[in-house]
Amino acid sequence: MLNSVSITIMDLFEAIEKRYSYRGEFKPVPVPREHLTKIVEAGIRAPSACNQQVVSFVIVDDPNLLEKVAEAVDRPVCYTAKAMIVCIYDPRPVYHDMSFAHEDLGAAVENVLLAIAALGYDTVWLDGAIRVEDRAQRVGRLLGVPPDKTVAVVLPIGVALEPGKQRERLPFGERAWFNQYGSME
Amino acid sequence: MLNSVSITIMDLFEAIEKRYSYRGEFKPVPVPREHLTKIVEAGIRAPSACNQQVVSFVIVDDPNLLEKVAEAVDRPVCYTAKAMIVCIYDPRPVYHDMSFAHEDLGAAVENVLLAIAALGYDTVWLDGAIRVEDRAQRVGRLLGVPPDKTVAVVLPIGVALEPGKQRERLPFGERAWFNQYGSME
Numbered sequence: 529m530l531n532s533v534s535i536t537i538m539d540l541f542e543a544i545e546k547r548y549s550y551r552g553e554f555k556p557v558p559v560p561r562e563h564l565t566k567i568v569e570a571g572i573r574a575p576s577a578c579n580q581q582v583v584s585f586v587i588v589d590d591p592n593l594l595e596k597v598a599e600a601v602d603r604p605v606c607y608t609a610k611a612m613i614v615c616i617y618d619p620r621p622v623y624h625d626m627s628f629a630h631e632d633l634g635a636a637v638e639n640v641l642l643a644i645a646a647l648g649y650d651t652v653w654l655d656g657a658i659r660v661e662d663r664a665q666r667v668g669r670l671l672g673v674p675p676d677k678t679v680a681v682v683l684p685i686g687v688a689l690e691p692g693k694q695r696e697r698l699p700f701g702e703r704a705w706f707n708q709y710g711s712m713e
Numbered sequence: 714m715l716n717s718v719s720i721t722i723m724d725l726f727e728a729i730e731k732r733y734s735y736r737g738e739f740k741p742v743p744v745p746r747e748h749l750t751k752i753v754e755a756g757i758r759a760p761s762a763c764n765q766q767v768v769s770f771v772i773v774d775d776p777n778l779l780e781k782v783a784e785a786v787d788r789p790v791c792y793t794a795k796a797m798i799v800c801i802y803d804p805r806p807v808y809h810d811m812s813f814a815h816e817d818l819g820a821a822v823e824n825v826l827l828a829i830a831a832l833g834y835d836t837v838w839l840d841g842a843i844r845v846e847d848r849a850q851r852v853g854r855l856l857g858v859p860p861d862k863t864v865a866v867v868l869p870i871g872v873a874l875e876p877g878k879q880r881e882r883l884p885f886g887e888r889a890w891f892n893q894y895g896s897m898e
Binding site for chain 1: 769778818844895
C-alpha cells in the first residue's frame with residue numbers, strides 16, 4: 529500500500545492560495561488511509577489553548593457508514609464523497625473558566641483543509657449546515673460520539689469532478705492596516 | 714527594499730511541524746513590512762463562514778506604539794517583539810442568526826502562524842491572556858478599533874533568541890479514529 533501512494537510536497541503559500549470550498553460531485557477515486565492519516569495528523573499538530581487538545585476526529589471511509597452520514601448531513605457534496613473527516617470538540621473550560629474550543633477547532637480544521645489541498649483532494653467546511661435540524665446529533669450517534677462531546681464540522685473529501693477556485697477576498701486595505709485600524713498608511 | 718528580503722519556500726507539512734509557541738526574548742532583528750504583509754495575506758486567504766471575512770488585522774510596527782501595546786498586554790514576550798499582529802473580529806451573525814467568528818478567527822490565526830514559521834520568525838498565540846483585566850479593550854483603544862469589533866488575539870513577532878519546539882501531542886489513536894469514536898480499528 530505504501531508504495532502505491534505518492535506524497536506531494538507543496539509550498540505553504542501555494543497550499544493557502546489553492547485551498548477552496550468544493551460543493552460539487554467527486555470522481556470515483558478512493559482516498560487511501562495513508563493520506564487520510566497524514567491529513568488528520570496535520571490537524572492534530574494545530575495549536576490549542578493551553579495545549580489541551582480538545583479537538584478530535586472521526587475519519588469515515590466505510591461505504592455503508594459514509595452513506596448514512598451523508599443522509600444525516602443532507603448536503604449534495606456528501607453523497608459522492610470517498611471519505612469524510614468529522615471534527616469534534618470537548619466544550620470544557622481550559623483557562624479561567626473559558627473554553628477556546630471554537631478557536632482551536634478553526635485552527636485544526638484549517639490545517640486539515642491545507643493538507644487536503646496539498647495532497648490534491650477537494651473538500652468543503654460544513655459547519656452551520658449541521659447545526660440545524662439535529663444533524664450534528666445524528667452524525668454523533670452514527671459515529672458513537674459521547675454525548676459530552678460536540679460534533680462541529682464535517683469535511684467530505686475526494687477528487688473534484690469539476691475543480692474550482694478560492695473565492696475572491698476583500699483587498700488587503702479593507703481587512704488589514706499598519707498601526708491604526710482603518711488607516712491609509 | 715524588495716531586493717533585501719528573501720522569501721523562503723517551505724513545504725506545508727514542514728511548516729505545520731515547525732510552528733510552535735515562543736514566549737521568550739526576541740533578537741534585535743527587524744521584521745520587514747514585506748514579510749508582515751505576506752504573513753497577513755495568508756490570514757486573509759483563510760476560509761470564513763459564508764465568505765463574510767469577519768476577521769481583520771492591525772499590524773503594529775511603530776516602536777512607540779509597540780511599547781504601549783506591550784504594556785497593555787503585559788506579557789514578557791511582547792516587550793522585545795519587533796512587530797505584533799492584532800487579530801480582530803466582527804461578532805455579527807452571518808448565517809441563521811449564528812456567528813462563526815471564533816472559528817473563522819482560529820483558521821485565520823493558524824494561517825498567520827504557519828506563514829510566520831515559514832518565513833523564519835517566531836511567535837505565540839496570545840488570547841485568553843488578553844481577555845482578562847480589560848487588556849483587549851486597552852489594546853483596541855490604542856489601535857483605534859471601533860467598539861463594535863472585538864480585539865481577540867495578539868501575535869508578538871520576531872526572531873527568537875532561543876528557539877524552541879512544538880509541544881508534544883497526544884498520540885494519533887487518542888485523538889483520531891476510523892469510523893467509530895474511540896475505536897481500535
